[in-house]
Amino acid sequence: MADNDIALMAHLMRRAGFGAPYEDLEEYCAKGYEATVEELLYPENSPDIEQDLVFRYRGGWTIHDTTVTNCCYWVYRMVNSKRPLEEKITLFWKGVLCTDSAKVDNEAVEWVNVEMLRRNGLGSFRTLLMEVSKDPAMVFYLDNCMSHKGAINENYGRELLELFSLGVGMDGYANYTEDDVKACARAFTGWTRNNLIPQYPYGNYDWGFKYDPADHDDEEKTFLGETGRFNGEDVIDIIVRQPACARFVARHLYNFFVADEEPVPLWQNSPPQDPEALRILETAFLESDFDIRSVLRVLFNSDFFKNSRLNRFSRVKSPADLVVGVARLVGDYNEPKPGFLELRDEMIYMGMDLANPPTVEGWHTGKEWIDSGSLVERINFSANLVGNTELPGVRNIVSRLAAQSPLSPEQFVESCLDLVGPMEVSEGTKAALVEEASRSGELRYADEGDAEFARRIGELLQLIVATQEYQFC
Numbered sequence: 295m296a297d298n299d300i301a302l303m304a305h306l307m308r309r310a311g312f313g314a315p316y317e318d319l320e321e322y323c324a325k326g327y328e329a330t331v332e333e334l335l336y337p338e339n340s341p342d343i344e345q346d347l348v349f350r351y352r353g354g355w356t357i358h359d360t361t362v363t364n365c366c367y368w369v370y371r372m373v374n375s376k377r378p379l380e381e382k383i384t385l386f387w388k389g390v391l392c393t394d395s396a397k398v399d400n401e402a403v404e405w406v407n408v409e410m411l412r413r414n415g416l417g418s419f420r421t422l423l424m425e426v427s428k429d430p431a432m433v434f435y436l437d438n439c440m441s442h443k444g445a446i447n448e449n450y451g452r453e454l455l456e457l458f459s460l461g462v463g464m465d466g467y468a469n470y471t472e473d474d475v476k477a478c479a480r481a482f483t484g485w486t487r488n489n490l491i492p493q494y495p496y497g498n499y500d501w502g503f504k505y506d507p508a509d510h511d512d513e514e515k516t517f518l519g520e521t522g523r524f525n526g527e528d529v530i531d532i533i534v535r536q537p538a539c540a541r542f543v544a545r546h547l548y549n550f551f552v553a554d555e556e557p558v559p560l561w562q563n564s565p566p567q568d569p570e571a572l573r574i575l576e577t578a579f580l581e582s583d584f585d586i587r588s589v590l591r592v593l594f595n596s597d598f599f600k601n602s603r604l605n606r607f608s609r610v611k612s613p614a615d616l617v618v619g620v621a622r623l624v625g626d627y628n629e630p631k632p633g634f635l636e637l638r639d640e641m642i643y644m645g646m647d648l649a650n651p652p653t654v655e656g657w658h659t660g661k662e663w664i665d666s667g668s669l670v671e672r673i674n675f676s677a678n679l680v681g682n683t684e685l686p687g688v689r690n691i692v693s694r695l696a697a698q699s700p701l702s703p704e705q706f707v708e709s710c711l712d713l714v715g716p717m718e719v720s721e722g723t724k725a726a727l728v729e730e731a732s733r734s735g736e737l738r739y740a741d742e743g744d745a746e747f748a749r750r751i752g753e754l755l756q757l758i759v760a761t762q763e764y765q766f767c
Contacts, residue, residue, distance in 0.1 A: 299323045301716050303330065305606050306594060308767040309551050310334050311378025313619035315687055316694070316713050331594045335416065335587050337377030343370075352630040358405035361395050361649045366634040368408065368648060372618045373627045373637075383415035383586070384408060385614055386550050388648070389656040391426050391458055393435040395649040400431070403501045404649065407431040419543060419584040420534045423459060427526055430487045430501035436654070439486040441479055443511040451479030453654055454529075460538045461545075463562030469538040470518060477517040481529045484510030534584050537576070544575035547589060552599055553608040554660030571598040607718055607766040610663050613644035615767055616672055620759070623714060624679045625687030640675050644668045664765065676759035680714070683748040688755070692748050699739035699747075703731035710754050719763045727757060 303322050307314040311334070314322070322330045333340065348355055348367070355367035372381045388411060395404045407429050414422045426432055432450070433439050441447035452475045456462055460469040488504045515524050518532050533539055545566055549555035552571070556564045566572045574596065575589055582588035593599055611619070617640050621627045627634065641648065645668050651657055664672075679685065683692060691713045695701065698709060707727045711717045719727075731737070731754060739747050758764060 299327070300712075301602070301606075302327060302600060304716050305600070305602075306330065306334075307378065308615070308619070309382075309599075309609075310590075310594065311382055312372055312615060313622055313767075314378075315623060315625065315690065317690065328595065331591065334377075334379040334594075335591055337380035337416070340376045342377065343375060348630050355630070358402045360401050361404075362635060362638070364395075364401055364405050364408070365638040365648045369618065369634050369637050369641075370627075370630060372614065373621045373634075374629075379590075380412060380415070383590075384412040385648075386546075387411040387415050387422070389550075389651060389659075390546055391422075391432070392651045392654050392656050393429075393431045394651055398431045398435055400501065403431045403434075406500075416587045416590070417585065419539075419579070419586055420530060422586075423454075423530045423533070424527065426458070427454070427482065427485060427530070428503040430503055433485065433487050433503065434501070438482055441483050443480075443483045443509050446476065446479040446483060446511075448475055448479045450482055451475050451477075454478060454482075455533075457558065457655055459533045459542060460536060461542045461558060461561050464538055464541050465565070466563055468562070469536070474517055477515040477524070478529055480511040480513075480515055481517065481524045482526045484508075485526055540576040540579045541572065543579055543584075543586075544572050544589070547575060547586075547593060548572060549659065551590070551593055553605050554610060557658050557662075558655060568598060571596070574598075602718075607763060609767050610660050611765055611767045612657070612659065612663060613641040613646035613668075613672075614648070616644065616765075617641050617675065619767075620676050620679050623687050624682070624685040625690070626679075626685045628686075640671070643671045644675075669765070672765065673760045676764065677756040680755040680759050681752040683752045688752065691755070692751050695737070695751055696739040696747070699737060701737040703728050703736070706731050706737045706754065710751070710758060714755060714758055714764075717758065717763060719761060723761050723763060727754065727761075730754070730757060 300319050300323060303319050304314070306327070307319065307322070325333070348370070355363050355370070358364055375381050388408065391411065393404065393407050395401060398404050410425050410429055414425050436450040436453055437447045438450040441450065455470050455475060455478060463469050484506045486504050486506055486509070488502045510525065512523055514521060517524055517529060518536065520532055522528065545555060545561065548566065548568070548571060553567065555566065575593060578589045578592040599605060617637050621637060627637070638648065645663060646657060680688060682688060691710070694713060695706075695709055698705070701709060707724060711719065734750055737747065737750060
């Protein structure tokens with residue numbers, strides 16, 4: 295049975311990252327929980343990916359000219375980054391402030407969007423909304439380049455309010471009106487992209503943000519109860535001061551880092567499952583001047599996050615959580631080499647295309663990740679890797695169990711659950727695992743050439759990742 299410190303640290307690393315091998319958890323525990331939280335919150339203090347290795351071995355990833363290279367490079371970063379929260383918060387915002395490559399059709403610009411989310415994801419939400427509003431991929435994706443003074447396109451104004459900052463409503467009330475949508479769209483007229491250079495013969499050129507004052511509606515507007523000659527910056531300033539904005543951000547963070555919530559469209563009439571936790575996060579958001587890092591510090595150190603009974607293993611793993619978590623566990627993807635395309639494809643088979651959220655609403659999380667097809671894919675992918683006892687991370691598990699030998703079937707199961715998590719499983723699941731382990735009796739290590747010892751471990755690991763509990767984090 296894992297001790298409480300290791301179990302809590304594993305919980306933190308599953309949520310603030312993509313999980314960690316047992317030896318990494320031991321190193322984090324030596325630093326202490328609060329110190330580890332601070333390290334995660336300030337990724338700039340940890341080394342970044344070694345770009346020279348990427349340039350040398352997978353130079354195509356650095357050009358960012360295709361969806362495939364962008365996604366492979368991003369998966370590589372998720373698996374190998376010493377800044378796990380930086381990649382996790384980038385994934386979080388990609389699912390909230392959505393663009394997709396299918397419409398944008400300029401992969402260099404789409405990667406600029408991802409880098410913008412990574413750069414601003416832990417900072418001020420006001421700044422993030424400003425950067426999103428100027429992002430050329432977003433300007434094109436939601437048609438703000440087609441919104442003009444006297445002929446507005448409401449797409450960006452509507453989604454900014456509905457899906458990016460406020461939500462349709464809360465506590466049974468609407469957060470804005472149709473007139474607010476129109477005023478918002480008018481405020482963002484003139485926010486466009488620069489003129490395009492024909493892509494042939496050399497391919498797509500970079501896009502950039504452009505403000506065209508001649509196309510901006512500078513007339514008086516009434517927005518969320520305030521009146522003035524507002525532009526886009528003024529609108530964002532008004533938005534972030536709304537109580538609904540604090541609730542929107544807090545509920546998204548709770549859903550992503552703590553426990554699965556209802557989908558966003560239901561929030562107007564479905565109260566949060568933990569109103570007190572939301573109140574704590576809302577207060578942190580407002581008192582910190584809309585700083586996401588400050589909100590996450592409160593979240594990760596809170597009792598509602600750390601509570602093992604309520605919130606550990608309460609979220610269904612997203613395809614990224616599952617695929618990257620298994621890749622980190624087996625330790626075979628720690629350099630830029632072939633194989634990352636297959637990891638990216640596995641996420642797609644499980645329902646998550648990193649480059650193409652299904653709609654501007656993003657990915658629906660929780661139980662919607664699981665159906666009969668995706669569950670089979672999840673189990674087969676995980677079992678194929680953890681059952682390969684030649685992979686470095688699996689060899690480490692074998693070595694640790696060899697040091698504990700001999701092990702009764704009950705001890706064998708407990709140790710494997712610890713080393714792949716630590717995991718918490720139901721009594722029924724544990725009994726089934728012990729029954730299977732008992733078929734071959736005590737686990738006893740003979741010598742380095744003991745293939746039977748390694749085989750039994752690989753097979754039990756395969757059974758563990760096939761359990762219902764392994765689908766949760």
